[in-house]
Amino acid sequence: MSYPHVATSGRVVVTGTSGRLGPAVVKHLAQHGWDVVAADVAAPTQPLPAKVVKVDLTDFGQVVELLTGFDECPPVTAVVHLAAIPAPGLRPDAVTFANNMTAAYNVYRAARIAGIRNVVSASSETTLGLPFDVPPPYVPIDEDYAVIPQTTYSLGKALEEDMARHLVRWDPTLKFISLRFSNVMLPEDYAGFEAWQDDAKLRRWNLWSYIDARDGAQAVRKALELDATGWDAFIIANADNAMRRDSADLVAKEFPNVPVKRPIVGRETLLSIDKARRVLGYNPEFAWQDQL
Numbered sequence: 001m002s003y004p005h006v007a008t009s010g011r012v013v014v015t016g017t018s019g020r021l022g023p024a025v026v027k028h029l030a031q032h033g034w035d036v037v038a039a040d041v042a043a044p045t046q047p048l049p050a051k052v053v054k055v056d057l058t059d060f061g062q063v064v065e066l067l068t069g070f071d072e073c074p075p076v077t078a079v080v081h082l083a084a085i086p087a088p089g090l091r092p093d094a095v096t097f098a099n100n101m102t103a104a105y106n107v108y109r110a111a112r113i114a115g116i117r118n119v120v121s122a123s124s125e126t127t128l129g130l131p132f133d134v135p136p137p138y139v140p141i142d143e144d145y146a147v148i149p150q151t152t153y154s155l156g157k158a159l160e161e162d163m164a165r166h167l168v169r170w171d172p173t174l175k176f177i178s179l180r181f182s183n184v185m186l187p188e189d190y191a192g193f194e195a196w197q198d199d200a201k202l203r204r205w206n207l208w209s210y211i212d213a214r215d216g217a218q219a220v221r222k223a224l225e226l227d228a229t230g231w232d233a234f235i236i237a238n239a240d241n242a243m244r245r246d247s248a249d250l251v252a253k254e255f256p257n258v259p260v261k262r263p264i265v266g267r268e269t270l271l272s273i274d275k276a277r278r279v280l281g282y283n284p285e286f287a288w289q290d291q292l
């Protein structure tokens with residue numbers, strides 16, 4: 001990425017704000033001075049420090065108005081696109097694909113129409129090859145290998161990343177950042193982590209990783225506030241694994257033939273956050289064992 005100035009403060013639309021990750025992102029951005037418009041097709045599940053707007057993102061006209069402004073909802077300078085059907089298997093594949101791809105296209109395209117140059121979007125750890133029936137090329141996993149989606153859901157996320165990359169090729173003054181989130185966890189989920197401690201196979205599918213929604217929100221803000229242009233992708237996970245065991249032991253048991261790219265320290269995440277730390281200044285704060 002190169003680094004001329006894009007608007008990194010002001011008014012931002014966040015989509016998907018009635019879901020798991022969205023409320024934490026809205027609260028965190030508001031706490032850090034952002035004026036937030038919270039957009040979702042569903043009603044909010046909790047009070048939000050934001051202007052709440054009901055929008056179906058598969059309807060292009062609604063998305064254009066959302067980003068260019070309408071009565072009592074002024075235009076914005078940035079977008080955080082989180083809305084999606086968030087996993088494979090929740091809806092038939094074609095529904096997931098149609099909803100997620102159309103919503104992403106509409107948001108990205110309407111952003112161009114609105115002159116918005118700062119877009120942060122939720123991608124997914126699944127693009128990295130989950131559920132690893134075919135083992136990963138190496139561990140810790142990082143952003144250095146091309147995505148290998150294995151489901152329609154993650155195919156959509158991979159194509160959304162590619163779409164962002166091409167839009168930036170058309171207009172190199174844009175900034176698009178794709179955040180490849182690990183499995184999103186809320187504080188109330190941590191009691192359930194005991195359920196898989198005795199069987200490494202139960203969380204093998206994502207290399208025993210997770211992302212606390214509040215740390216996900218920090219990553220969103222730091223991506224939003226990065227003064228940059230171009231497209232880039234970052235793995236966003238917590239710094240530790242979701243087990244009480246060392247990560248190297250888990251690899252030795254479940255992926256004995258996978259090359260180890262660098263020494264693995266203690267319970268460190270096998271979805272490397274080195275790039276997010278280095279470029280975004282991301283620094284997760286909410287380790288699950290501290291929350292019990």
Ligand SMILES: NC(=O)c1ccc[n+]([C@@H]2O[C@H](COP(=O)([O-])OP(=O)(O)OC[C@H]3O[C@@H](n4cnc5c(N)ncnc54)[C@H](O)[C@@H]3O)[C@@H](O)[C@H]2O)c1
Nearest residue numbers: 016018019020021041042057082083084086122181183184
């Ligand atoms: N949950 C996870 O473990 C996980 C992991 C990696 C990436 N992600 C991604 O992070 C993002 C947020 O995930 P989440 O767990 O908060 O999901 P969620 O399902 O809890 O929330 C998503 C929200 O998007 C809204 N939405 C979906 N389609 C819409 C549309 N067409 N128009 C308007 N709103 C729409 C839904 O109503 C919902 O409130 C998603 O893009 C998801 O794919 C999630």
